[in-house]
């Protein structure tokens with residue numbers, strides 16, 4: 816099920832979810848797609864996106880609340896599938912925070928130790 820929801824034709828991650836641009840898939844259902852980051856920052860680095868085009872977390876609306884809740888459950892399932900017990904989730908919201916692709920995505924990072932505070 817690849818084309819079930821609202822998408823932006825010019826968005827990189829919408830195009831990846833539509834398989835117009837190749838990626839290394841990890842998980843897919845009607846609402847979400849997960850694929851490996853092309854520049855991994857950890858031995859396991861998976862990006863999880865809603866297929867619905869939400870540009871960033873701060874653009875989500877109250878009607879997105881169930882979707883966002885399911886996103887976290889999907890993420891936890893992906894982490895289990897990657898045999899990751901300890902992991903870090905990152906959401907960069909806005910260019911100043913490091914967001915480079917304007918489509919909400921969660922980074923799932925695992926396989927190494929992490930420091931705090933993050934850089």
Ligand code: AMP
Nearest residue numbers: 838851852853854862907913914915916
């Ligand atoms: P952010 O900087 O939080 O917006 O994260 C965007 C992430 O997307 C970066 O970690 C990039 O390495 C990753 N990325 C960009 N283009 C691709 C692609 N075509 N396939 C896989 N990962 C990508």
